[in-house]
Amino acid sequence: MASAYKRILLKLSGEAMAGSQRFGLDFDRVLEICASVKKCADAGLEIGIVVGGGNFWRGRSGGKMDRTRADHMGMLATVINSLALADALEQLGVNIRVQTAIAMQEIAEPYIRNRAVNHLKNGRLVVFGCGTGNPFFSTDTAAALRAAEIDADVIFKATNVDGVYDSDPKLNPDACRFETLSYMDILKDGLGVMDSTAASLCMDNKIPILVFSLQDPDNIYRAAMGEKIGTIIS
Numbered sequence: 610m611a612s613a614y615k616r617i618l619l620k621l622s623g624e625a626m627a628g629s630q631r632f633g634l635d636f637d638r639v640l641e642i643c644a645s646v647k648k649c650a651d652a653g654l655e656i657g658i659v660v661g662g663g664n665f666w667r668g669r670s671g672g673k674m675d676r677t678r679a680d681h682m683g684m685l686a687t688v689i690n691s692l693a694l695a696d697a698l699e700q701l702g703v704n705i706r707v708q709t710a711i712a713m714q715e716i717a718e719p720y721i722r723n724r725a726v727n728h729l730k731n732g733r734l735v736v737f738g739c740g741t742g743n744p745f746f747s748t749d750t751a752a753a754l755r756a757a758e759i760d761a762d763v764i765f766k767a768t769n770v771d772g773v774y775d776s777d778p779k780l781n782p783d784a785c786r787f788e789t790l791s792y793m794d795i796l797k798d799g800l801g802v803m804d805s806t807a808a809s810l811c812m813d814n815k816i817p818i819l820v821f822s823l824q825d826p827d828n829i830y831r832a833a834m835g836e837k838i839g840t841i842i843s
Contacts, residue, residue, distance in 0.1 A: 612649070612652050612653060612654050612833050612834060612835075613833065613834060613835030614654060614762040614763055614833060615654070615655060615762055616654070616655040616656075616657075616729060616759065616760065616761050616762055617649070617654055617655070617656055617657070617761055617762060617763055617764075617765055617833065618657045618658075618659065618752055618755055618756035618759065618761040618763070618764045618765070619646065619656060619657070619658045619659070619764075619765045619767065619829065620658075620659050620660075620661075620748070620749065620752040620764055620765065620766045620767065621642070621658060621659070621660045621661065621690075621694075621767055621823070622660075622661045622663060622767070622768065622769075622823075623660065623661035623662045623663035623664035623665065623686065623687070623690055624661075624663050624664055624769070625638070625642065625767065625769075625823050626638065626639055626642075626660070626664050626690050626693060626694075627664035631664070632664055632665075633664060633665070634664070634689075634690075634693050636693065636697065639693050639694065639697045640697045640700070640701070641826045642694075642697075642823070642826045642829070643694060643697040643698045643701055643703070644701060644826065645826040645827050645828075645829040645830045646658070646698065646703070646734070646829060647698065647701045647702070647703050648827075648829075648830040649829060649830055649833045650703055650732075650734055652830075652833065652834070654833055655729040655730070655732075656729075656734045656735075657725070657729065657734070657735045657736075657737060657755055657756070657759055657761065658691075658694060658734070658735070658736045658737065659736075659737050659740075659748055659751050659752040659755055660687055660690040660691055660694060660736065660738070660748070661687060661690070661748040662683050662684070662685075662686025662687040662689070662690060662748070663686075664686070664690070665686035665689060665690075666679075666682050666683050666685075666686045667683055668680035668681075668682065668683040668744065676744060676745065677744040677745075680744035680745065681711075681744065683740070684710070684711060684738075684739040684740050684742070685739075687738050687739055687740060687748060688707075688709060688713070688716070688717070688738040688739060690738075691707050691709070691717070691736045691737075691738035692707060692716065692717075692738075694736050695707050695736055698734060703734055704732060704733045704734065705733065705734045705735075705736065706718055706725075706728050706733050706734070706735050706736070707735075707736045707738060708720040708721070708724070708725055708735055708736070708737055708738070709737075709738040709739045709742075710737070710738070710739035710740060710741055710742030710743075710751075711739045711742050717738060720737060720739075720742070722758050722759070725737075725755075725758075725759055726759055726760075729759060737751065737755050741754055746806065747803075747804050747806070747807065749766075749803040749804055749807035750803075750804060750806045750807040750810065752764055752766070752807065753803075753806075753807040753808075753810035753811050753814075753816065754810060756811070756814075756816050757810065757814040757816060761816065762817075763816065763817050763818070763819055764811065764816055764817070764818045764819070765819050765821070765829065765832055765833075766802070766803065766818055766819065766820045766821075767821060767822070767823035767828070767829060768820060768821070768822065768823060769822065769823065769824065770822055771786065771821060771822035771824075771838070771839060772786045772787065772788075772820055772821060772822075772838075772839040772840035773786065773787050773790060773795075773802050773820050773840040773842070774786050774787070775787070786840065787840050788837075788840060788841070789840065789841050789842075789843070790840060790841075790842045791842070791843070792808055792809075792811060792812035792842060792843070793812070794842075795808045795842060796808055796809065796812075802818070802820055802840075802842065803818070808842075811842070815843075817841060817842065817843040818841070818842040818843075819832055819838075819839055819840070819841050819842075820839050820840045820841075820842065821838045821839030821840075822838075822839070
């Protein structure tokens with residue numbers, strides 16, 4: 610089956626790495642996610658991944674801590690997850706590189722845009738750690754930024770719900786799921802898919818966002834093959 614895209618940016622939450630335990634790493638769950646990513650790579654897709662760090666730490670949850678320092682701690686949490694993804698993908702036979710926005714050359718390459726694109730063109734998957742490398746920016750914004758920099762066709766935002774709803778489906782059994790939305794719908798209605806900075810960056814650079822559930826990790830492959838799942842924002 611031919612892919613519907615050439616190059617994708619996959620955004621994974623830190624919580625996805627924790628599985629049912631909701632904190633830390635569930636490596637079996639990481640392997641399940643990476644098995645679906647491998648199927649995409651085997652189908653010829655060029656794949657970049659941005660992963661959050663919420664399974665270990667969220668900067669905005671730092672309480673009385675200085676926000677900049679708390680965000681730097683969150684960036685380090687994303688590196689733990691990036692290395693876990695790299696290990697799982699290597700075990701599955703995927704050629705992988707980790708690049709970080711904050712230099713830590715003993716464990717990862719520094720983020721260099723041209724090097725990242727060269728890796729993708731040569732069949733290597735790239736995991737981007739440390740978000741944007743700056744405090745006050747979410748990993749959703751990092752995903753939008755990296756997608757723009759590497760000329761990704763689409764952002765896959767894998768979440769814990771199967772798309773974007775008009776209200777919280779966990780609280781409202783009559784919540785309606787959207788099949789399509791515009792960037793302005795996200796910004797105007799505050800639908801909570803991603804922060805306004807990330808949505809604006811995608812809008813300015815005309816990068817579509819596909820939001821779908823990661824409860825079944827194979828949804829990553831289904832989305833890559835063009836199956837109608839989730840909500841597309843464009």
